[in-house]
Amino acid sequence: MSIEMVAKRPLLQDDGGRGLYSTDDEDEEELFTQPPSKGQHALKEKVTITTHVKLLTAFASIGQFLFGYDTGVISGSMLFIRKQFGLGDVWQEAIVSATIVAAALFAFIGGPVSDWIGRRLTAVGAGLLFTLGSVVLGTASGPPVILAGRVIVGCGLGLTSMCLPMYLSECAPAKVRGRLLLISCTFGCSGMLCANIVDGFFSYKKTNGWRYMLGIASMPSVIMVVGFLLLPESPRWLVKAGKLERARYVLEKLRAPEEVENELSAIRKICDEDNVKKLEAGKFVLLRILRHASTRRALLIGCGLQMFQQLAAINTVMCDTESNSAVCGIRVGSGVFSGRYSVPSNQ
Structure with missing residues (x-):
């Protein structure tokens, strides 16, 4: 259909x-x-747009949702973790920042990994990391285990940020590729919103509410893993791996019948040109990018936008909103429905 x-x-x-x-x-x-x-x-x-493309967009959106959720959920849960285990500033900073550090490192290796084992299996690996990390966090017995769970989740975030946009862009029709990627990325913001709602919902459980906040992410991550196991590999990766017949079979699921051969020929041409460029300029993609003025400018603009986004302290807003609110004199209420926060009368 x-x-x-x-x-x-x-x-x-x-x-x-x-x-x-x-x-x-x-x-x-x-x-x-x-x-x-x-x-x-x-x-x-x-x-x-075939059913397989719609399913790929849906499961990629789940991955982006988990990216946003696991980034933002620590904001509310950290208040209860800190109180229950009597954590100092160093432990709090380590638990909050561990996910971001792990995500940054695994974003660097996400590209080579997806080139090695394929986009689909990389996405499955990211989903498994999300699931494992959420289970570890939900059952953690102390701060070291919480820190380990946050690192595992961060590894999943890094792989997701690299492989899912690549996977979806290589499988989506060119004329709607931007729209489908936008739909997927929108779920990242939805995940952050959902994280704050879940934090508020479980805030009435003073002792173990944080376990539900952190562990509930295992449910969508399982759906993500199962979904990507059922989806085909990227046709471009298959062509690069020399599996032309498999690539044609996948394109028959992703494209209208009359578009398959033209698309396969175009992918083969692009892959051949890429192989020639590798022989001329080496295997390092960054070096090939820096050799051309147009790609240098695109890289500068992209990195500049990311730099200004981070300098605006958006991660402080996402990860430490509740802690900063508490410092300002706003204390946690009895639950989201009775008013999550209340301000002391002497403030």
């Missing part, structure tokens, strides 16, 4: 008040005129 989504084709020419459009057909280019309506600059074109 498939659904049809709408993509817009650009206006080619405006001739005397008449709009000239192209259907962008593979075999022939049909040009025709029609009176332009107010604000109309494009022709709607049908794009087929």
